[in-house]
Amino acid sequence: MTDQTPVLRLEGIVKTFPGVRALDGVAFSVLPGEVHALMGENGAGKSTLMKVLGGIHAPDEGQIFIAEEPTVMTSPMQAKAKGVVFIHQELSLADELSVAENIFLGELPLKGLGRVDWPKLYADTDAILKTLNVGFDARTRVGDLSIANQQMVEIGRALTVDPRAVIFDEPTASLTDAEKVVLFDVIADLQSRGVGIVYISHRMEEIFKITDRISVLRDGQYRGTLNTAETDEDEVTQLMIGRSLDLSRNESHHEMGDVALEVRGLGCGALYQDVSFSVRRGEVLGFYGLVGAGRTEIAETIFGLRTPSAGQILLNGEEVRIASPIDALGHGISLVPEDRKSQGLVLGMNCRDNMTLPQVDDLTAGPFVSDGAEIAIFDQYRDKLDIRTPGWRQIVGNLSGGNQQKIVIGKWLSMRPEVLIVDEPTRGIDVGSKSEIHNLIRELAAQGFAVIVISSEMPEVLHVSDRIVAMFSGRVMREFTADEVTEDNLIQAISGITDDKVA
Structure with a gap:
């Protein structure tokens, strides 16, 4: 220069x-x-x-x-x-x-x-x-x-x-x-x-x-x-x-409940095989791995977007068959997808209608949708997530990427799910908004929700998770508690290095 x-x-x-x-x-x-x-x-x-x-x-x-x-x-x-x-x-x-x-x-x-x-x-x-x-x-x-x-x-x-x-x-x-x-x-x-x-x-x-x-x-x-x-x-x-952020590891402690979701031996062709894990109410379970490890595909299977080739999905201890997202929503499972543009939003629609789209049938008053109920939901999550928009009439396609992502997250949070799966929840979002979403994820867990977070950012998965599932090439390599995980053993696990190889 x-x-x-x-x-x-x-x-x-x-x-x-x-x-x-x-x-x-x-x-x-x-x-x-x-x-x-x-x-x-x-x-x-x-x-x-x-x-x-x-x-x-x-x-x-x-x-x-x-x-x-x-x-x-x-x-x-x-x-x-x-x-x-x-x-x-x-x-x-x-x-x-x-x-x-x-x-x-x-x-x-x-x-x-x-x-x-x-x-x-x-x-x-x-x-x-x-x-x-x-x-x-x-x-x-x-x-x-x-x-x-x-x-x-x-x-x-x-x-x-x-x-x-x-x-x-x-x-x-x-x-x-x-x-x-x-x-x-x-x-x-x-x-x-x-x-x-x-x-x-x-x-x-x-x-x-x-x-x-x-x-x-x-x-x-x-x-x-x-x-x-x-x-x-x-x-x-x-x-x-205008302020500092808490970017430390998750050291929160609160009471956890029974197992909400359990997966046993789940497989989906060549995408992933023999995957087993569980997540309890009040817990954040993190999934970490390289691109192609199978994390997103597992979430899509649980949400009914993919058909499993093997294994079981259990909710509250009972096996369930989930053939579509409608089935998943009926069982209290919500998925915040990775790609907000093609999977999470109708870009030409306003903020309010995007936020309430999955629950339109529940907001009808006679043959009409209740404007007041829709606006109340939008206002609640606009404030909770600090969504920056002049008002609910704003077209979602005109919002910044981070605010679009907040609309998607608010949409699924407003369904009050028992199990919330968030795939790359802060992709393309600034550090301040990340902190707000991380705090919200922890708050949801403290309220008794079972939360699964899929992230390609190590600081994020370390910061929000109570346990972390490390994946490599379609398989679960290791599962870590927040107390035992380190950056080194997490990287080894997602690189396909097992304990016996290290020894």
Whole structure:
């Protein structure tokens, strides 16, 4: 970072929506070859600021500078033409098109008579994919790829131009550990070429691993910039939310009741085999493992989304057959899914209707749904989860990712289940909201609910769980109590290392 002239700079940015001042005089800049983190709680203004930079929103006040030249951004295509490239958390790919067509969408190479130069398109795409070290080629249909590989296609789009700045918005949310290494290598290569990187993430370990500076927004206002090497998580958190967080391990003690849910020898083809565990009322049972370990598939089986090939599911000591989510709900089992966009929400529907959708039949008054009952449920969980929205009429698709996740969690909590399964409950959520959801999970357990938490974040599973089930390649490797688990033995277990191998 020898050249101190910013590749991009925003000064005095103001943006107001009806009833909300989303940005209030915000300043931000990124230097050549720098990885600059942009942090803040959900609703702090990060996404709005980037939409101003990308030409999606016109600022009410303020100025954008590219290499210190004043610029008016009118569209994402114009931003890209000026060397500012966005890699979004939420995928924006065309499933029916090939990888090559998605990567070069809007700028396909042409030859005579306006025809696509397919050999060049595929060759250029394969060169980009080689840089990303992925296992698919240019002709692959995007809809056939995993979510993680689709994210790599999004990243590939940034490499089609010679960028001045690349904005990464929660880029590792869907990536495996191996894919994260590739991503960080790509970022390091961009740095070496003098490209400025804006890195938006809630994952502190990533922020402190790869960034040079950290800028923080809170309530639409710029709160300051810190040198990463000279700060720590507590100082950043204080700047973000105005208070410290308790990130210690779970050491809570409360009375636990009888076994609510028990699974014996459960299997589902090649996805997982011979899985047995139980969870008691008043207990949080954590599931931890690598991608592909079978954690989510077990939850989907218990909720009736998959048909088991072997084993039993018992509720309150009695075997039950769960063939559908309706059966599961009838037995008092709720599932907060991992993918809020495709599985948890109707994006075009308002907040209230999303929150109360599973219980519409119970809220009817004659032929009509009781508006008052629906609003009362929404208000209760908006306050409980601190959902930031102007009101229940707000369309869910217009909320930030973290607030969307809170709507999903509130929807299933409002069903008052006996057994609550939460799959990646804080994915894409800021540290302040994480703390609130962790506290809520512990509060539910203290109230007598049986809670299963599936998480790929070790600090999270250690913080909320009374016991932890460690999985590897579709099998339960070990089960730990909160007292006996350590980071080392947990990592060994999810890597397939058993006690006898250690010995």
